[in-house]
Amino acid sequence: MTIPLVAGATLRLLELPARADAAPSPLIRAYTAVRNASLAEETGRTDDAVTAETMLPLLYSDADVARTQWYIERGGEVIGCVPLNVYQDDDAATAMGTIALLRKHWGQGIGTAALSHVEHFARDKGLRKLLCWNEHHEQGAVGTVPSPTGFGTVPNDHTARFLQRHGFTLEQIERASTLVWDPTTRRRLQDLHADAVAHATDYRIVQWMLPTPEEFIDGYAWLKSRMSTDVPDAELGMPIETWDADRVRRHDARYAGKGETVQVTAAEHIATGELCAFNELVIDQHPTSKTDQRDTLVLSGHRGHRLGMLLKTAGLLSWREQHPDSPHVMTYNAEENRPMLSINEAIGFAPIAYEGAWKKVLR
Missing domain, CATH: 3.40.630.30 (Gcn5-related N-acetyltransferase (GNAT))
Structure with missing residues (x-):
């Protein structure tokens, strides 16, 4: 064609x-x-x-x-x-x-x-709906475009003007941040982790590398499904995802097909055995590649116990042992997701760029 x-x-x-x-x-x-x-x-x-x-x-x-x-x-x-x-x-x-x-x-x-x-x-x-995410920069920008969430703006650059001209609306801003490993990083992570452990006495850390072990597959599926309902979505209207064990297996196989290594760090509620929070770290087959921090979520009923900090510090500390040559970790968060941004900032993540999340409703 x-x-x-x-x-x-x-x-x-x-x-x-x-x-x-x-x-x-x-x-x-x-x-x-x-x-x-x-x-x-x-x-x-x-x-x-x-x-x-x-x-x-x-x-x-x-x-x-x-x-x-x-x-x-x-x-x-x-x-x-x-x-x-x-x-x-x-x-x-x-x-x-x-x-x-x-x-x-x-x-x-x-x-x-x-x-x-x-x-x-x-x-x-x-x-009925088209979505796109684009990074925006000051070069060639004419003013800014404010986020309707009230959190942040993006430069009104060539891409932003193109999207607006063709009927797309800015719905949300995502912050791209990096953690660069330096001589102080490990000690900072250890201190933050110890503090989180003291506040999360009803939970324990469980960790695995993909493919997901059968004992965790149903709990992981439930957590992945909540990523489409429990994270800030502004007015994007992302589809609500249905996850089961088969979808987790397809998810794991897709990463394997790309030759990527994935570590999942989860929090298990000791009294019930429920997996109630998780964090993912990903790297490709090259040991000097950057690390991507992907999905992170704490179920709403388990918030307030510093589980986000517990997971991220535990994951990063073990990851560094396995991948010492990966120079930095990159992550994306909605600009209105202050709880997660606060954790990242305390760990040492610094913003390097901002993405606009754009939507067009098809008539």
């Missing part, structure tokens, strides 16, 4: 090999290279770059997300990536996507034409 856009550009459906474990085709390698380059242009960082071998398994649909990818071609070269991921929860009415176009091709109507096709495709599929 080839769709003419403007300025000599075309939009083409990305064809995938029959198997996710196949060798990446030259087209997949070009798509990955443009994805990495566009992300580096947006963020100024390269630590989220992936290889084509890692990217390929991420492109396939599964029972939880239906994935479609197009690429933008001009003059025989790939110049943009257009992924659209449709969440299968909540009647498959919500999708997340982006137009990742190399900067030298901006301002010629290519992104606008590609977005028009994506919206037409989404409406035909019965989608």
Whole structure:
């Protein structure tokens, strides 16, 4: 399928090999290279770059997300990536996507034409809402865009103006923060952990590496399901996710397919045996890569016992023993999530960037 856009550009459906474990085709390698380059242009960082071998398994649909990818071609070269991921929860009415176009091709109507096709495709599929997350910067900004939550603003840069021009509204701001390991980090974590232990006497830490052990799989599934209901969502209206043991196994297999290592640190309520809080740390196969802190949640009925601090410090201390060459840890939090931000700040995380979470309701 080839769709003419403007300025000599075309939009083409990305064809995938029959198997996710196949060798990446030259087209997949070009798509990955443009994805990495566009992300580096947006963020100024390269630590989220992936290889084509890692990217390929991420492109396939599964029972939880239906994935479609197009690429933008001009003059025989790939110049943009257009992924659209449709969440299968909540009647498959919500999708997340982006137009990742190399900067030298901006301002010629290519992104606008590609977005028009994506919206037409989404409406035909019965989608009612498009979501996207973009990092924003001062360069080229004209003022700021305030968050409707009342917490923070983002620069009204080229991307923000593009999204607003095409009917997207800013719903939430996420803070990107990093913890850089230095000679003081371990002692600070140990002190904070000891204090948290003293306040969480009704709980104990349990920890595992994916794949999830059978004894924890149901509790982990419940905690993962609460990530879609118990974290600040502003007016994004993220789909409520249903998790069971099979979905956890698919989740674990997806990480394994990417060659990533995942540590889960959870809090177990001693009296009931309930898993009531968890934290995830992730690294790829390269020992000097950054670490990603992914989901962290304390169930509402167990808050007020410093479980967030307990989990994060326990996880980071054990993680450092296993991955001493990972230089820093990166995490994202809603700017209105003051309890979690306070924990991160005490640990030593510092903000490095801000993302806007944008939504468009399809009519």
